[in-house]
Amino acid sequence: MRKYHALPVTLLAALALTACQNGTGTKDEGAAHPDPASATVTATHPAGGEDSGKGTSGATGTQPTKGDTAAKGGKASQGDKAAKGTTATRVSCNGSNTTVTAQPVRRPLNHMLLTVKNTGSKMCDLTYYPVLRLDEMQWVPQPIKDSKPQAVTTLAPGESGYAGLSLSAADGSGEWGTTGHKLTVGFHGRTPNSDGGPSALPALPAKGVYYDSTLTVTYWLRDMDDALTY
Numbered sequence: 001m002r003k004y005h006a007l008p009v010t011l012l013a014a015l016a017l018t019a020c021q022n023g024t025g026t027k028d029e030g031a032a033h034p035d036p037a038s039a040t041v042t043a044t045h046p047a048g049g050e051d052s053g054k055g056t057s058g059a060t061g062t063q064p065t066k067g068d069t070a071a072k073g074g075k076a077s078q079g080d081k082a083a084k085g086t087t088a089t090r091v092s093c094n095g096s097n098t099t100v101t102a103q104p105v106r107r108p109l110n111h112m113l114l115t116v117k118n119t120g121s122k123m124c125d126l127t128y129y130p131v132l133r134l135d136e137m138q139w140v141p142q143p144i145k146d147s148k149p150q151a152v153t154t155l156a157p158g159e160s161g162y163a164g165l166s167l168s169a170a171d172g173s174g175e176w177g178t179t180g181h182k183l184t185v186g187f188h189g190r191t192p193n194s195d196g197g198p199s200a201l202p203a204l205p206a207k208g209v210y211y212d213s214t215l216t217v218t219y220w221l222r223d224m225d226d227a228l229t230y
Contacts, residue, residue, distance in 0.1 A: 098116045098119055102204055111167065132165070
């Protein structure tokens with residue numbers, strides 16, 4: 001039996017404050033890349049400066065990850081641009097300095113892709129994994145451990161990061177299947193379960209997003225194909 005965890009108090013409060021009706025989603029049987037025909041809608045951002053993040057901008061910690069050479073003064077393994085930015089000059093990615101979109105894909109089946117684009121003027125860190133809430137769900141979809149990257153996913157201005165959602169069991173073994181119409185994406189801060197700043201509210205496709213008790217999400221990754229591998 002899958003165990004579910006209650007939303008951390010700080011994140012649940014952030015999600016509740018920012019949640020609004022943004023449209024609807026879809027059960028898609030779907031593509032290692034987003035379907036060009038599918039609707040892509042930019043997330044709604046709460047009020048705030050482009051690089052605001054509820055006190056996370058000045059944080060100096062880094063996401064503790066296995067093999068994270070950046071924490072020891074070495075170069076980050078996720079791109080030259082990420083390696084150039086020190087923690088002191090980076091901020092947390094969140095709903096105030098990014099745009100977030102949610103797209104169904106044709107392959108793998110029952111998957112959806114989250115894309116986060118850095119629209120701010122500073123490099124930002126996507127720490128850990130998305131904190132998801134569909135409609136008024138009271139449990140947090142857990143991350144796929146095998147998708148954990150070797151270093152924090154850091155985005156230069158204009159760059160994008162990704163996360164893949166496995167919405168439901170392909171063999172129908174999931175429980176409590178339902179269709180969601182509203183998605184809230186929360187962000188971790190520099191430490192697990194800390195508040196990373198404003199949430200994002202990407203609109204969902206018109207049919208609604210079908211999900212069940214097997215809903216899981218990858219960690220934030222730099223590569224779209226990697227995000228849809230799990």
